[in-house]
Amino acid sequence: TPWRRLLxxxxxxxxxxxxxxxxxxxxxxKDDEKKHSFRELDRETIGEELPGHxxxxxxxxxxxxxxxxxxxNEKTSGEKLAEQxxxxxxxxxxxxxxxxxxxxxxxxCAGQLSQFFWDxxxxxxxxxxxxxxxxxxxxxxxx
Numbered sequence: 001t002p003w004r005r006l007l008x009x010x011x012x013x014x015x016x017x018x019x020x021x022x023x024x025x026x027x028x029x030k031d032d033e034k035k036h037s038f039r040e041l042d043r044e045t046i047g048e049e050l051p052g053h054x055x056x057x058x059x060x061x062x063x064x065x066x067x068x069x070x071x072x073n074e075k076t077s078g079e080k081l082a083e084q085x086x087x088x089x090x091x092x093x094x095x096x097x098x099x100x101x102x103x104x105x106x107x108x109c110a111g112q113l114s115q116f117f118w119d120x121x122x123x124x125x126x127x128x129x130x131x132x133x134x135x136x137x138x139x140x141x142x143x
Contacts, residue, residue, distance in 0.1 A: 011049070059114065070108060080100035122136055
């Protein structure tokens with residue numbers, strides 16, 4: 001399978017592109033789809049011709065008062081569910097909730113995907129002598 005050519009074509013690039021193409025795979029849990037916020041933008045905002053199937057989206061990343069990614073220690077879904085088990089054991093009238101996912105914007109701290117975007121410098125243009133065009137393709141199946 002000519003996967004490189006097919007992937008480039010799918011992204012609107014020619015196989016002969018001189019751009020560095022980087023493929024990032026981000027695995028997350030199924031319930032993480034509720035954690036992240038995206039906004040679909042008008043195609044005209046980027047000023048480039050794109051294939052019809054490509055949508056222009058912006059990832060919402062929580063930042064603190066200093067303009068840096070908001071970090072925190074939010075409990076995992078497993079930890080939140082475990083707390084409810086213990087609470088139900090001590091209070092039989094307690095009604096647990098299975099959906100314990102909290103949007104990162106509401107939680108006030110960035111999730112792993114947002115921290116990855118921030119810490120990897122994917123949001124900044126490359127600098128230095130190797131500052132040729134870079135195309136980052138991020139695959140996040142559960143988001």
